[in-house]
Amino acid sequence: MESRARFRFLGRLKPLPAAAKSGAVEYLFYGSPAIKDSIEALGVPHTEVDLIIVDGRSVDLSYRLQDSDRIDIFPFGCSPSIEPLQHLSPPLQADPSFVLDVHLGKLARRLRMLGFDCRYRNDYSDPQLIELALDEGRIILTRDRGVLKHSRVRQGYLIGSSRAEEQVREVLVRYRLHGQIRALRRCPQCNGLLEAVEKEKVLHRLQPKTALYYDSFQRCRDCDQLYWQGTHYEKIGRWVQQLLNESATRG
Numbered sequence: 001m002e003s004r005a006r007f008r009f010l011g012r013l014k015p016l017p018a019a020a021k022s023g024a025v026e027y028l029f030y031g032s033p034a035i036k037d038s039i040e041a042l043g044v045p046h047t048e049v050d051l052i053i054v055d056g057r058s059v060d061l062s063y064r065l066q067d068s069d070r071i072d073i074f075p076f077g078c079s080p081s082i083e084p085l086q087h088l089s090p091p092l093q094a095d096p097s098f099v100l101d102v103h104l105g106k107l108a109r110r111l112r113m114l115g116f117d118c119r120y121r122n123d124y125s126d127p128q129l130i131e132l133a134l135d136e137g138r139i140i141l142t143r144d145r146g147v148l149k150h151s152r153v154r155q156g157y158l159i160g161s162s163r164a165e166e167q168v169r170e171v172l173v174r175y176r177l178h179g180q181i182r183a184l185r186r187c188p189q190c191n192g193l194l195e196a197v198e199k200e201k202v203l204h205r206l207q208p209k210t211a212l213y214y215d216s217f218q219r220c221r222d223c224d225q226l227y228w229q230g231t232h233y234e235k236i237g238r239w240v241q242q243l244l245n246e247s248a249t250r251g
């Protein structure tokens, strides 16, 4: 016999357009499917879900749907006044690391500029992304709902914006990273850590004007790229200040 449940997706959660014509989604099903599968059938990966409230009770992803269930799905950062709450998102990490899908190269560079550990290549397959995430305890950042639906994926975030600047803001807010920004400690090209290097040691690699105007240099430990405090540094400094100001305004 056919049963039906009513889902509401709150906050930033967006079911697929076909399912989202109104605020609530009527979901038809047979038997008693796991709620994880039903949520994902509506287009929302399980990694996006922090709370599942069924008729006023907080349940986890193994809950099985029953006829007439009324279900509210919340993303991380919401706290409905229900007790007890079973939060499904893993706790925030003090020093999180990430692996990014092939479309997020610009985001990877920007997060590295802010000091965050980001694995990225423009040819990672989905299975590689997932393996890296599991092996190294990394959070998957992606614009692809499919990757995050794999049941092995524990930590991931579906990037909403298509603009890199906005994507940075999303990640900082989701993982509460503003206090962990350490600009200019990591190579934007390769993710390697930067170390100070004496000017004399790299003099032979510098253009005459660079040698004339700059005295402070850093080198990437992994790819040997040189960095110095030119106008680029000032630009990054202003950008970091802007991100911190926005965070302070948001409270």
Ligand SMILES: [Zn+2]
Residues within 6 Å of the ligand: 187, 188, 189, 190, 191, 192, 220, 221, 222, 223, 224, 225
């Ligand atoms: Zn490098």
